[in-house]
Amino acid sequence: MSVGAGLGAAPAAPARRSGSGGSSGPGRQSGSGRTLRRAEARAGLALISPTVVIVVVMVVLPIIWTVLLAFQRLRLLNLRNAGLFDNFTLANFANVFGSSAFWANLATTLAYSVFGTAAAIGVGLVAALALRRRFRFRGLVRAAMLLPYVAPIVAVTFAWKTMLSPQFGVANHWGTRLLGWDEPIAFLSQRSSEVSILGWQFGVPTALLTVIAFEAWRSFPFAFLFLTARLQAVPITLEEAATVDGATLSQRFRYVVFPQLLPTIAVLAVLRFIWTFNSFDDIYLLTGGGAGTEVISVSVFNSLTARGDIGGAAAQALVLAAILAVLIGLYLWRLAPREEQS
């Protein structure tokens, strides 16, 4: 479930760092209370334990188990009588790294995440800036902008699929009539199409571009929400000073506003990248992983359900998580110190 894609997880990363350790309990100031403090610690553990239990049992242990599964030759058929620690093997990983499909899927995943993230943040930034100044119905417009993000994924993908359908989709209907397309474009089932601009012929990955566009549409509200909040905190006096000094609108954006948004954009980029990299629903529902859009998470799902290859699925999922961890590690190592300074 993409809790990640839910509204709430977002501030977790930036705020947790600064938040913990600040608050004080009723008992702490009393100073003398060794027993009071001990009682508090006991109460704290008791109150948090249901959470810890369910997260450990349903999240942490399964992750550890995935590691075990990835090293076993386990299929859905012989699941019933397989032991937890049977026959460890590296065959799954050999299969994963040896298959050309995996590398193609990895490239697709990276392209999808990078361009999807960039497009979502770009559109979100434009939207936040456009809605910065007050006007009538701004509240309503803002709320409307958030709809793609909160609406059920199944419903919106179905709407897009129907809109883009080559048979009776509204996009192709108007495209062939008004934009002069020679024939309907199968946006979601065509791997690539030849496009000629000014005499240049080149192939365009149609389906992949379409799912990236969908990703931008679906998740720009998230960037929009956070950039809007950040914009409200930008002190107006700086821009006024720049105006007095003769800076134009674009200069004020470039040299005054944008630098202040940069840390927020960096955090957004990390979060959106993680969620897009992991995302399954969008592509599975739009294309089912066909036409050159099979990202790794969809491939994990197909291995699991279509082929019943539990070991292979686990190995791929593990590789996916490892790549993500490496990328995040690189990011934190390269960029995080600079962020702290700003």
Add this chain to the structure above:
Amino acid sequence: MTGTQVSPPRSVRPDPAPARRRWSRDDVENRVFAVLRVVVIVGLLIVTLFPFYYTALLSVRPLDRVLQDPGALWVGPGEWDLGSYSRVLAPSASGGQGFLVFMGNSALVALGTVALTLLIALPGAYAVSRLQFFGRRQVSVLFLAVYLFPNILLAVPLFVFFTRIGLRGSLVGLVIVYVSQIVAVSIYMLRNYFDTVPVSLEEAAAIDGCSRLGIMRRISIPLAIPAIVANALFVFMIAWNEFLFALLFLIEDRDRWTVSLGLSQLAGSIEIPTTVLMAGSVIVTIPIIAIFFASERLLTEGLTAGAEKG
């Protein structure tokens, strides 16, 4: 970029001195961006809302009309045909698609998830916000780690685990999985709110002889009701929208399908007219949009509180 219209107070702004140059760069930019801003707002509104409008439009048009004229963007109320709705809601025994059953399942799962999440997250959030205990920081790290792992990574072992203990295919199993995924976010949101409740109120109650649980029950939770409501709605939306685990766990038994799963499964079939599924799509979406507009302010304010530090 578009419309960074700062609009400084008019008195502060120096006269643009139009005497020498009629078109300074400032003037040009102000005008260009003023136009661009309107274009962008209208364009974005169309792009965001059109798929929803299109869904609603198709759901009230009969299929043969759609096939004859797929490009129609407006249908007068006289042509409306609500037959798709009755077909999609009717039980499959009488020729419908049984969305009423799916909605019942979704409601059960979502409400169960809300109840269980709050039951677990409220004490947890209180503890993280108020109490000093060993491992408080580690707990936060643990929760953060949950979000870095792909859901699909959990899908494999949970699939195997629930198959083995025979809970796969039951709504209870699904609720437990949802709770485990949401509880950390929920704690995070609630903790932020508890942090804003003055400690002095609790100290007063403690001096008056209230126990820790009494303080929670009589002081902290009543004060946090707005946050709890927002949180409940948020959890409801996530559980209602969820797709991957519903697909993995419930696919075999049609009577257990949630409404998202039902829509996605039926969308692949050729026999069911698109217009009927569009009606289903509207039905899935309406509760979410209703909740969203009812609670938009509550949700966005609570959620962006942490963004300013970013």
